[in-house]
Every structure is written in structure tokens, then in C-alpha cells.
Amino acid sequence: MPTLTALIADDERLMREQLRAALQRVWPELDIVAEARDGGQAVALSRQHQPDLAFLDITMPVKTGIAAAMELDGQCPVVFVTAYDQYAIQAFEEGAIDYLLKPVDDERLARTRQRWIQRAPETAPDWQAALRQLSSRLEKPAYLRWIRASAGNAVRMIAIEEVLFFQSDEKYTRVQTAAGEALIRTPIKELLAQLDPDEFWQVHRSTLVRVAAIEEVRRDERGLLLRLRGHARPLEVSRGYAHLFQRM
Structure with a gap:
């Protein structure tokens, strides 16, 4: 040929x-x-x-x-x-x-x-x-389906369905999955525009959370806290985003 x-x-x-x-x-x-x-x-x-x-x-x-x-x-x-x-x-x-x-x-x-x-x-x-x-x-927005992230000395391709939350960490943005974490350089503001708003909510100026991963919403002296499936540490909801959970 x-x-x-x-x-x-x-x-x-x-x-x-x-x-x-x-x-x-x-x-x-x-x-x-x-x-x-x-x-x-x-x-x-x-x-x-x-x-x-x-x-x-x-x-x-x-x-x-x-x-x-x-x-x-x-x-x-x-x-x-x-x-x-x-x-x-x-x-x-x-x-x-x-x-x-x-x-x-x-x-x-x-x-x-x-x-x-x-x-x-x-x-x-x-x-x-x-x-x-x-x-x-194809009028539907082309939301992100894959994240290219650094994990140690390796580069990982992470399916967006695996992500529990994104969180700003000084110069980097942390990508948290049930299996572990990785880092990307894309800031939260840019990520927000690339993610499906029905799948990810901003709950803090530094945090985007997968809605389907939320297991529990509770209030203590610090305010609202989220517990996610597959992640032990609760995440804080800032006052400006508390309205998202008023009917939950």
C-alpha cells in the first residue's frame, strides 16, 4: 500500500x-x-x-x-x-x-x-x-472530560468522573480523587468555566466540588461542612456559597 x-x-x-x-x-x-x-x-x-x-x-x-x-x-x-x-x-x-x-x-x-x-x-x-x-x-458546551495532572514525577490522565474536588494550593490546583491527589497549574477561575455547572459547584473561593460526591452537609461552629464519599477530611463551605445547600 x-x-x-x-x-x-x-x-x-x-x-x-x-x-x-x-x-x-x-x-x-x-x-x-x-x-x-x-x-x-x-x-x-x-x-x-x-x-x-x-x-x-x-x-x-x-x-x-x-x-x-x-x-x-x-x-x-x-x-x-x-x-x-x-x-x-x-x-x-x-x-x-x-x-x-x-x-x-x-x-x-x-x-x-x-x-x-x-x-x-x-x-x-x-x-x-x-x-x-x-x-x-453540537451546541452543547464542550466541558472537560480529562485532566492532565502531575503526580510525583509522572503525568496522569484523570477522567473528570473520578475527580472529587479541585482546590487551590498556592501556585497549583490540587486534583483530588478517591485514589489520591495530583496537581495542575490551571487556576480555579479557569477551571470553573470549563466544567459542567450541573456536575461541579464552587463552594469556596478556592474549592470546586463534584455534586454527586457529596455524602453529607452539616453545620458546626465554623459554618457548613461537606463530607465527600471516598475522602475523609470535610471541606468548608464559605458563607457566600451557603445558599447552594439551603434545600438539601
């Missing part, structure tokens, strides 16, 4: 590395000719290198993956790499556009490879129509 060329675009270096490694294992004849850190760079590098295939993250700065694909207007087939949940994935499965869920699974990537090899040129989608439909279906 002749060598094919591809572009990878993702604003997370670790995600680009993970996808590149998966492609080397599953699709060795695919030559990665360029990597982009944002949607604008993805468009520029695609025009420069004319790849046979582009792997675009949906949520990137400058331009989203969808906006970049619309600007390229079918220049090459696109595979979206996404952190959207299974409900939103229906938007892809009803159309002709392929997708991969983060972190990329070798078995699923192998299906993408097979689909690309077997595709017939006459079945190529109307890219503008397909992308407009996809964009309208």
Missing part, C-alpha cells in the same frame, strides 16, 4: 503524542507530515502540505476543528478527535464524518483505517452541508 500523508491538530501536546503513537502502531503506512497546535495553524499547514487525511481536535483555540474543516472545504477527508460524550457522538454517527474519542483506542482507530481504505470516491460527503449539520447538533 502506498504511503499516505496526514496532519494532526490538537492544542494538547500529550494528546498529539498519544495519537501519533497510536497511528504508528495501527496505521504504519500513514506519514504524519505536520502537527498543529490550533485551528488556524491546522488550516495553514493543510494548505502547505496538502495531506491525504487530517485528524482535527474539535475544541481548539483560534479556530475550532469544525471551523478549520469548513475553511478547508473538503480539501482532504477529516477525522475529528473529540472528548464529547456518547450522546453528542450521535451527531457524528448520523453523518458521513468519522470521529475518534479521546484517548484514542487502537481498535477504534483500526476501524477508521479500514473505513478510509474501503471508501469509494463517489461516496465522499458534501463537506459544507455535513459540517453545518454537525455544528448545529
